[in-house]
Amino acid sequence: MVRIALFGATxxxxxRVLREALERGHxxxxxxxxxxxxxxxxxxxxxxxxxxxxxxxxxxxxxxQDVVVSAVGGGDGPGHVATIEPAAKSLVAGxxxxxxxxxxxxxxxxxxxxxTPAGTKVWDAEGIPEFLLQIMHAHGDALDYYRTxxxxxxxxxSPAGTIEPGERTGAYRTALEDLVVDEQGVSRISAEDYAxxxxxxxxxxxxxxxxxxxxx
Ligand SMILES: NC(=O)c1ccc[n+]([C@@H]2O[C@H](COP(=O)([O-])OP(=O)(O)OC[C@H]3O[C@@H](n4cnc5c(N)ncnc54)[C@H](OP(=O)(O)O)[C@@H]3O)[C@@H](O)[C@H]2O)c1
Numbered sequence: 264m265v266r267i268a269l270f271g272a273t274x275x276x277x278x279r280v281l282r283e284a285l286e287r288g289h290x291x292x293x294x295x296x297x298x299x300x301x302x303x304x305x306x307x308x309x310x311x312x313x314x315x316x317x318x319x320x321x322x323x324x325x326x327x328q329d330v331v332v333s334a335v336g337g338g339d340g341p342g343h344v345a346t347i348e349p350a351a352k353s354l355v356a357g358x359x360x361x362x363x364x365x366x367x368x369x370x371x372x373x374x375x376x377x378x379t380p381a382g383t384k385v386w387d388a389e390g391i392p393e394f395l396l397q398i399m400h401a402h403g404d405a406l407d408y409y410r411t412x413x414x415x416x417x418x419x420x421s422p423a424g425t426i427e428p429g430e431r432t433g434a435y436r437t438a439l440e441d442l443v444v445d446e447q448g449v450s451r452i453s454a455e456d457y458a459x460x461x462x463x464x465x466x467x468x469x470x471x472x473x474x475x476x477x478x479x
Contacts, residue, residue: 265289265465268324268366270315270333270350273300275428276371277334279458281308283431287462294324315350321357325366330465331358333370340397347373347398351405355415365415367471369464372406372419374450375399377442377476385424385442406474418470422457423478429453435460435477443478452478 271277272293294313313320337346375386386399460477
Protein backbone atom coordinates (compact mmCIF):
# COMPACT_ATOMS: atom_id res chain seq x y z
CA MET A 264 0.00 0.00 0.00
CA VAL A 265 1.31 3.42 -1.02
CA ARG A 266 0.25 6.67 0.65
CA ILE A 267 -0.55 9.21 -2.06
CA ALA A 268 -1.45 12.91 -1.88
CA LEU A 269 -3.30 13.85 -5.06
CA PHE A 270 -3.84 17.37 -6.38
CA GLY A 271 -6.42 17.64 -9.17
CA ALA A 272 -8.62 14.76 -7.99
CA THR A 273 -11.76 16.50 -9.29
CA UNK A 274 -10.36 16.77 -12.83
CA UNK A 275 -10.74 14.53 -15.88
CA UNK A 276 -7.34 12.86 -15.48
CA UNK A 277 -7.01 13.21 -11.71
CA UNK A 278 -10.34 11.51 -11.05
CA ARG A 279 -9.16 8.47 -13.07
CA VAL A 280 -5.87 8.42 -11.16
CA LEU A 281 -7.86 8.59 -7.94
CA ARG A 282 -10.07 5.64 -8.89
CA GLU A 283 -7.18 3.54 -10.19
CA ALA A 284 -5.12 4.11 -7.04
CA LEU A 285 -8.04 3.36 -4.72
CA GLU A 286 -8.99 0.21 -6.62
CA ARG A 287 -5.41 -1.05 -6.24
CA GLY A 288 -5.63 -0.63 -2.47
CA HIS A 289 -3.60 2.53 -2.05
CA UNK A 290 -4.42 5.19 0.50
CA UNK A 291 -5.17 8.49 -1.23
CA UNK A 292 -5.51 11.95 0.26
CA UNK A 293 -7.24 14.16 -2.29
CA UNK A 294 -6.06 17.73 -1.87
CA UNK A 295 -8.83 19.90 -3.26
CA UNK A 296 -9.85 23.53 -3.28
CA UNK A 297 -13.53 22.70 -2.80
CA UNK A 298 -14.36 19.36 -1.10
CA UNK A 299 -17.99 19.67 -2.21
CA UNK A 300 -16.84 19.02 -5.80
CA UNK A 301 -15.40 15.61 -4.94
CA UNK A 302 -18.15 12.99 -5.14
CA UNK A 303 -15.94 9.86 -4.86
CA UNK A 304 -16.37 7.88 -1.61
CA UNK A 305 -14.03 5.05 -0.62
CA UNK A 306 -12.59 3.68 2.63
CA UNK A 307 -9.08 4.41 1.31
CA UNK A 308 -9.88 8.05 0.52
CA UNK A 309 -9.30 11.06 2.71
CA UNK A 310 -10.07 14.59 1.59
CA UNK A 311 -8.28 17.74 2.63
CA UNK A 312 -8.24 21.28 1.34
CA UNK A 313 -5.19 22.82 -0.27
CA UNK A 314 -3.84 24.92 -3.10
CA UNK A 315 -1.09 23.57 -5.34
CA UNK A 316 0.23 27.10 -5.85
CA UNK A 317 1.00 27.48 -2.14
CA UNK A 318 4.23 25.67 -1.12
CA UNK A 319 3.12 25.56 2.54
CA UNK A 320 -0.09 23.87 1.43
CA UNK A 321 1.93 21.37 -0.62
CA UNK A 322 4.24 20.67 2.34
CA UNK A 323 1.27 20.10 4.66
CA UNK A 324 -0.31 17.71 2.16
CA UNK A 325 2.97 15.91 1.44
CA UNK A 326 3.90 15.22 5.04
CA UNK A 327 3.63 11.52 5.83
CA GLN A 328 2.99 10.54 2.20
CA ASP A 329 5.06 8.30 -0.06
CA VAL A 330 4.12 10.11 -3.28
CA VAL A 331 2.62 13.46 -4.23
CA VAL A 332 0.76 13.39 -7.56
CA SER A 333 -0.31 16.53 -9.37
CA ALA A 334 -2.94 16.33 -12.11
CA VAL A 335 -3.78 20.02 -12.02
CA GLY A 336 -4.82 22.06 -15.02
CA GLY A 337 -5.43 25.71 -15.66
CA GLY A 338 -8.43 25.67 -17.96
CA ASP A 339 -7.65 28.01 -20.86
CA GLY A 340 -4.25 29.09 -22.20
CA PRO A 341 -3.60 31.98 -19.79
CA GLY A 342 -4.91 29.81 -16.96
CA HIS A 343 -2.33 27.14 -17.77
CA VAL A 344 0.43 29.75 -17.98
CA ALA A 345 -0.61 31.00 -14.52
CA THR A 346 -0.86 27.48 -13.10
CA ILE A 347 1.45 24.86 -14.58
CA GLU A 348 5.01 26.16 -14.14
CA PRO A 349 4.11 27.98 -10.87
CA ALA A 350 2.61 24.70 -9.63
CA ALA A 351 5.80 22.83 -10.53
CA LYS A 352 7.84 25.31 -8.51
CA SER A 353 5.41 25.21 -5.59
CA LEU A 354 5.27 21.39 -5.61
CA VAL A 355 9.06 21.11 -5.63
CA ALA A 356 9.44 23.74 -2.89
CA GLY A 357 6.79 22.12 -0.70
CA UNK A 358 8.14 18.59 -1.12
CA UNK A 359 11.76 19.74 -0.75
CA UNK A 360 10.96 21.43 2.57
CA UNK A 361 10.38 17.99 4.11
CA UNK A 362 14.05 17.15 3.66
CA UNK A 363 14.90 13.50 4.21
CA UNK A 364 11.20 12.68 4.64
CA UNK A 365 10.27 14.16 1.24
CA UNK A 366 7.97 11.94 -0.84
CA UNK A 367 8.31 11.34 -4.59
CA UNK A 368 6.60 13.81 -6.90
CA UNK A 369 4.77 12.75 -10.07
CA UNK A 370 3.17 15.44 -12.26
CA UNK A 371 0.91 15.16 -15.27
CA UNK A 372 2.65 16.88 -18.16
CA UNK A 373 1.86 17.77 -21.74
CA UNK A 374 2.51 16.22 -25.15
CA UNK A 375 3.61 19.43 -26.88
CA UNK A 376 7.32 19.01 -26.22
CA UNK A 377 7.45 15.41 -27.50
CA UNK A 378 9.24 14.50 -30.75
CA THR A 379 7.02 13.37 -33.63
CA PRO A 380 7.93 10.57 -36.06
CA ALA A 381 8.90 13.38 -38.50
CA GLY A 382 11.52 14.59 -36.02
CA THR A 383 9.82 17.88 -35.14
CA LYS A 384 8.18 18.72 -31.82
CA VAL A 385 4.41 18.35 -31.51
CA TRP A 386 4.06 22.08 -30.84
CA ASP A 387 5.89 22.92 -34.12
CA ALA A 388 2.98 21.67 -36.24
CA GLU A 389 1.20 24.28 -38.30
CA GLY A 390 -2.29 25.45 -37.41
CA ILE A 391 -2.27 24.81 -33.66
CA PRO A 392 -4.60 27.38 -32.04
CA GLU A 393 -2.88 29.97 -29.85
CA PHE A 394 -4.58 28.82 -26.64
CA LEU A 395 -3.32 25.27 -27.18
CA LEU A 396 0.20 26.53 -27.87
CA GLN A 397 0.06 28.39 -24.56
CA ILE A 398 -1.00 25.20 -22.78
CA MET A 399 1.73 23.15 -24.49
CA HIS A 400 4.44 25.67 -23.70
CA ALA A 401 3.25 26.03 -20.10
CA HIS A 402 3.95 22.30 -19.73
CA GLY A 403 7.23 22.69 -21.61
CA ASP A 404 8.32 25.43 -19.21
CA ALA A 405 7.37 23.27 -16.23
CA LEU A 406 9.37 20.36 -17.65
CA ASP A 407 12.37 22.62 -18.24
CA TYR A 408 12.09 23.63 -14.59
CA TYR A 409 11.82 20.02 -13.33
CA ARG A 410 14.98 19.22 -15.28
CA THR A 411 16.91 21.73 -13.15
CA UNK A 412 15.85 19.88 -9.97
CA UNK A 413 18.14 17.16 -8.63
CA UNK A 414 17.23 17.07 -4.92
CA UNK A 415 13.58 16.00 -5.32
CA UNK A 416 12.56 12.66 -6.85
CA UNK A 417 10.31 14.05 -9.62
CA UNK A 418 8.68 12.34 -12.60
CA UNK A 419 6.74 14.05 -15.38
CA UNK A 420 4.25 11.92 -17.35
CA SER A 421 3.18 13.34 -20.71
CA PRO A 422 -0.10 12.04 -22.11
CA ALA A 423 -0.37 10.96 -25.74
CA GLY A 424 -1.42 13.60 -28.26
CA THR A 425 -5.04 12.89 -27.41
CA ILE A 426 -6.28 11.79 -23.99
CA GLU A 427 -9.98 11.33 -23.36
CA PRO A 428 -12.22 9.42 -20.97
CA GLY A 429 -12.70 5.92 -22.34
CA GLU A 430 -11.95 2.28 -21.69
CA ARG A 431 -9.52 0.82 -19.17
CA THR A 432 -7.66 -1.81 -21.19
CA GLY A 433 -4.56 -1.98 -19.00
CA ALA A 434 -2.41 -2.00 -22.16
CA TYR A 435 -0.14 0.86 -23.14
CA ARG A 436 3.32 1.62 -24.47
CA THR A 437 5.79 4.14 -23.10
CA ALA A 438 8.64 6.23 -24.48
CA LEU A 439 10.86 8.97 -23.12
CA GLU A 440 10.99 11.84 -25.63
CA ASP A 441 9.09 10.39 -28.60
CA LEU A 442 5.35 10.70 -29.06
CA VAL A 443 3.85 7.21 -28.88
CA VAL A 444 1.85 6.60 -32.07
CA ASP A 445 -0.15 3.57 -33.19
CA GLU A 446 0.05 1.78 -36.57
CA GLN A 447 -2.14 4.47 -38.11
CA GLY A 448 0.18 7.19 -36.84
CA VAL A 449 -2.36 8.29 -34.22
CA SER A 450 -1.22 9.21 -30.72
CA ARG A 451 -3.89 8.58 -28.13
CA ILE A 452 -4.59 7.10 -24.71
CA SER A 453 -7.72 6.84 -22.60
CA ALA A 454 -7.62 8.75 -19.32
CA GLU A 455 -8.22 5.37 -17.63
CA ASP A 456 -5.14 3.74 -19.20
CA TYR A 457 -3.09 6.87 -18.54
CA ALA A 458 -4.04 6.39 -14.89
CA UNK A 459 -2.94 2.73 -15.07
CA UNK A 460 0.47 3.86 -16.34
CA UNK A 461 0.78 6.51 -13.65
CA UNK A 462 -0.13 4.12 -10.82
CA UNK A 463 2.23 1.51 -12.31
CA UNK A 464 4.99 4.14 -12.05
CA UNK A 465 4.00 4.77 -8.43
CA UNK A 466 4.22 1.06 -7.62
CA UNK A 467 7.34 0.36 -9.68
CA UNK A 468 9.47 3.48 -10.12
CA UNK A 469 11.21 3.47 -13.49
CA UNK A 470 11.35 7.16 -14.34
CA UNK A 471 12.66 9.07 -11.35
CA UNK A 472 14.21 12.35 -12.52
CA UNK A 473 12.84 12.13 -16.04
CA UNK A 474 9.83 12.64 -18.27
CA UNK A 475 8.12 9.73 -19.98
CA UNK A 476 5.01 9.42 -22.10
CA UNK A 477 2.31 6.86 -22.67
CA UNK A 478 0.11 5.89 -25.61
CA UNK A 479 -1.27 2.90 -27.50
N1 LIG B 1 -2.36 15.73 -24.67
C1 LIG B 1 -1.95 16.43 -23.62
O1 LIG B 1 -0.79 16.81 -23.49
C2 LIG B 1 -2.95 16.75 -22.53
C3 LIG B 1 -4.30 16.55 -22.77
C4 LIG B 1 -5.19 16.79 -21.75
C5 LIG B 1 -4.73 17.31 -20.53
N2 LIG B 1 -3.40 17.53 -20.34
C6 LIG B 1 -2.93 18.11 -19.08
O2 LIG B 1 -3.32 17.30 -18.00
C7 LIG B 1 -3.61 18.08 -16.86
C8 LIG B 1 -4.97 17.68 -16.29
O3 LIG B 1 -5.94 17.88 -17.31
P1 LIG B 1 -7.50 17.65 -17.01
O4 LIG B 1 -8.20 17.75 -18.32
O5 LIG B 1 -7.69 16.47 -16.14
O6 LIG B 1 -7.81 18.99 -16.18
P2 LIG B 1 -9.19 19.44 -15.51
O7 LIG B 1 -10.27 18.43 -15.75
O8 LIG B 1 -9.43 20.86 -15.93
O9 LIG B 1 -8.85 19.41 -13.95
C9 LIG B 1 -7.93 20.30 -13.42
C10 LIG B 1 -7.78 19.99 -11.95
O10 LIG B 1 -6.81 20.89 -11.39
C11 LIG B 1 -7.30 21.37 -10.18
N3 LIG B 1 -6.64 22.63 -9.85
C12 LIG B 1 -6.44 23.69 -10.66
N4 LIG B 1 -5.79 24.67 -10.00
C13 LIG B 1 -5.56 24.20 -8.75
C14 LIG B 1 -4.94 24.73 -7.59
N5 LIG B 1 -4.41 25.97 -7.60
N6 LIG B 1 -4.86 23.98 -6.48
C15 LIG B 1 -5.40 22.72 -6.45
N7 LIG B 1 -6.01 22.15 -7.51
C16 LIG B 1 -6.09 22.89 -8.65
C17 LIG B 1 -8.78 21.51 -10.42
O11 LIG B 1 -9.46 21.63 -9.20
P3 LIG B 1 -10.89 22.39 -9.02
O12 LIG B 1 -11.90 21.29 -9.08
O13 LIG B 1 -10.78 23.04 -7.71
O14 LIG B 1 -11.01 23.37 -10.18
C18 LIG B 1 -9.06 20.20 -11.14
O15 LIG B 1 -9.18 19.14 -10.23
C19 LIG B 1 -3.57 19.54 -17.33
O16 LIG B 1 -2.37 20.13 -16.91
C20 LIG B 1 -3.62 19.44 -18.84
O17 LIG B 1 -2.94 20.50 -19.51
C21 LIG B 1 -2.50 17.27 -21.31
